[in-house]
Amino acid sequence: MFNAQDLNFSFQLIRWQRVHGRHQLPWQNTRDPYAIWLSEIMLQQTRVTTVIPYYVRFLRYFPNVKSLSLASLDEVLALWSGLGYYSRGRNLHKAARLIVSIHQSKFPQEISIIKQLPGIGPSTAAAILVFSYGKRYAILDGNVKRILARYFGVKGYPGERKTEALLWKKAEELLPKNNVKGNIEAYSQGLMDLGATICTRTKPKCAVCPIHLKCVAFQENRVDKFPIPRPRKSLLVKEAVMLMIIRRGMVLLERRPSKGIWGGLWCLPEMPANENISQYCAHCFGIKIKQLIHIPSVDHVFTHFKLRIHPRFIQANSKFSVISQSERVWMSFSKTMEVGIPSPVRNLLNLNFPHK
Ligand code: SF4
Incomplete structure (x- = not known):
């Protein structure tokens, strides 16, 4: 019927x-x-x-x-x-x-x-x-x-x-x-x-x-x-310090693990907020900092949380550049256009910095 x-x-x-x-x-x-x-x-x-x-x-x-x-x-x-x-x-x-x-x-x-x-x-x-x-x-x-x-x-x-x-x-x-x-x-x-x-x-x-x-x-x-909205919960805020390390016109990128946010994409390396940045860069990337600029923070909203990114621009001393992990590479800026990079990271890469 x-x-x-x-x-x-x-x-x-x-x-x-x-x-x-x-x-x-x-x-x-x-x-x-x-x-x-x-x-x-x-x-x-x-x-x-x-x-x-x-x-x-x-x-x-x-x-x-x-x-x-x-x-x-x-x-x-x-x-x-x-x-x-x-x-x-x-x-x-x-x-x-x-x-x-x-x-x-x-x-x-x-x-x-x-x-x-x-x-x-x-x-x-x-x-x-x-x-x-x-x-x-x-x-x-x-x-x-x-x-x-x-x-x-x-x-x-x-x-x-x-x-x-x-x-x-x-x-x-x-x-x-x-x-x-x-x-x-x-x-x-x-x-x-x-x-x-x-x-x-x-x-x-x-x-x-x-x-x-x-x-x-x-x-x-x-x-x-209508429709009845999602019951309100305040959005969790996560913080990340992202390092845009430049050396000889190349930027240091690392691939994220395949599971989790931005899985498989190329991103800037992150460091814990409480670490000393010079020691961290020397220890993890084998570089010495020649110039450091703090860029204003940017927020990126995911479905369940907000990521507050604190970007740091670093010009690295070119003498040191030991990269031991295969998922971490120095990449030319033209090459970054050909790989998968999340929008907020791409926006950072598009900023106009000296020595790019
Ligand atoms: S279906 Fe949507 S657009 Fe159509 S009358 Fe109802 S509320 Fe309005």
């Missing part, structure tokens, strides 16, 4: 998407699961306008899963550099290698198998199946959670397990029952387009929203109350 509300929801959304939705994004008008997968991963937590140049460049370098599987992690992270959430790039690379080795380079079509690949959650797996194969699955990314939380007036923070489970149930119930003429694609794209252009986080355009007649938040004039 059709529920009148659900029927109305999908019908209105599909009709709206066909006329007012987006149809020319670089990842549309293809059935290639690799290209669709890449777009879904890049679009997580990132705006369309930011993603487009990264997406186009990435596909140019790695046009298919085979070419990505043959790339080094450094090449992948260099193309990801500046996009943030680097675990996405690492997982994409890992998953590409698994698809080649286990699935003979063919993207799997079973949702249970796709979800086992690194970095692919239930909503991403569903979106790949919808847009590549026209399969009938519900999506529930951040935008869709916001729409449904408002539409149904859901009283819980969508990040909580119970509320999320309720939203999944709603998302599944609302799916168009009749999957003809590309309905599921238009419906899923409609949800994405509505979240990006109409039911936005701030100042939603309810007057032109195709589902406003039955939207609880709109009808009760409480749009600003």
Whole structure:
């Protein structure tokens, strides 16, 4: 039996998407699961306008899963550099290698198998199946959670397990029952387009929203109350002293361990705040400091904490430069453009210092 509300929801959304939705994004008008997968991963937590140049460049370098599987992690992270959430790039690379080795380079079509690949959650797996194969699955990314939380007036923070489970149930119930003429694609794209252009986080355009007649938040004039925000916790602040050590126009960089923040990326070395900087540099890097400049601190916000970076610019005496670790290198500034470096570190490298 059709529920009148659900029927109305999908019908209105599909009709709206066909006329007012987006149809020319670089990842549309293809059935290639690799290209669709890449777009879904890049679009997580990132705006369309930011993603487009990264997406186009990435596909140019790695046009298919085979070419990505043959790339080094450094090449992948260099193309990801500046996009943030680097675990996405690492997982994409890992998953590409698994698809080649286990699935003979063919993207799997079973949702249970796709979800086992690194970095692919239930909503991403569903979106790949919808847009590549026209399969009938519900999506529930951040935008869709916001729409449904408002539409149904859901009283819980969508990040909580119970509320999320309720939203999944709603998302599944609302799916168009009749999957003809590309309905599921238009419906899923409609949800994405509505979240990006109409039911936005701030100042939603309810007057032109195709589902406003039955939207609880709109009808009760409480749009600003949904979705319920994350319960407030003060953000933990971590401090790091970062050393930008320059010698003969080269900068000392070290690769971070593959697990943890900025895993696998190249960063400036850090030192404990309570150490003597001259002794530390002599002991750890075999250098003598010729010039030391304290650069004003910068904050970088992660999901669960804030990193306060205290940068120190050091011009090193060129006589001493013993580097014993393979994950630590002197790198020319032109070479730094070709490797994966997190944005706040790249900003520091872009500062205009003498002797660079
Ligand atoms: S009516 Fe407003 S709040 Fe409700 S779904 Fe549409 S845009 Fe969002």
